[in-house]
Amino acid sequence: MDVFESIAELRAALSPERRAGRSIGLVPTMGYLHAGHMALVDRARAACDRVVVSIFVNPTQFGPNEDLATYPRDLPADLDLCRAHGVDAVFAPDVSAMYQTPIETHVEVASLSDILIGRHRPGHFRGVATVVAKLLNIVQPDRAFFGEKDFQQLAIVRRMVADLSFDVEIVSVPTVREADGLAASSRNAKLTPQDRAAAVAIPQALALAQARVAAGERDAGRLVQAMKAHLAREPRCRLQSLDICDAASLAPVETLGKRPAVILVTAHFGAVLLIDQREIAAPVESPA
Structure with missing residues (x-):
């Protein structure tokens, strides 16, 4: 080399x-x-x-x-x-x-x-x-x-x-994740042990949203509310932004449809800023 x-x-x-x-x-x-x-x-x-x-x-x-x-x-x-x-x-x-x-x-x-x-x-x-x-x-x-x-x-x-x-x-x-789901990042090494343990709240919130979509939720606003409520229960998390956007244009999405969307999360744990994402799409309904 x-x-x-x-x-x-x-x-x-x-x-x-x-x-x-x-x-x-x-x-x-x-x-x-x-x-x-x-x-x-x-x-x-x-x-x-x-x-x-x-x-x-x-x-x-x-x-x-x-x-x-x-x-x-x-x-x-x-x-x-x-x-x-x-x-x-x-x-x-x-x-x-x-x-x-x-x-x-x-x-x-x-x-x-x-x-x-x-x-x-x-x-x-x-x-x-x-x-x-x-x-x-x-x-x-x-x-x-x-x-x-x-x-x-x-x-x-x-x-x-x-x-x-x-x-x-x-x-x-695709994003590579550590054993507990946290997205691999160079900044993870700067987290304190307590903040590292708390940061798992981000992938947990993403999984929560994905599960709700699979169960039939289509309203992006309700998904955002549910994710924010989950992250708010982690006192070490200081949420900076949480958005659901069209995966191609990054335009805001109000209702999930046939086009893929992406959830984008940015949050501080101590002095460290972490980001993560999850692409989601409403399941295609089978014809009656």
């Missing part, structure tokens, strides 16, 4: 692979890798001839009062995991390599960036879209792999790729 810090050196290494007709898969990450990231890597390994993992804690997607300085990092452990999962190349640039001068050019998917999580994190998704655009331009992969846990990010990347005619397939991979 090769490790690159330089954009030019990575491009030079990938160019002959591309000329030889080998497919390239990209897994963009911010490091501190876990089972969720490895599911992306394994999917890329199965689908592509060469797999590139990027490890870059992108400062432009953090607000002034967010956790950039304390975001967990462990590059040696990340490299060990990548080797174990058959990664061919890791791109681990520093900030000066990615942003040689203060950046003046930004990518923003306007209709999707200022809603949901974007309401609470102004500029966050502009930073995400810009760095993903840069990584797609640097690596020029055939496929790029993203987790469904960051559902709004996935929707934004898909729209950006379509709008800007990037020649890449965006592949989504």
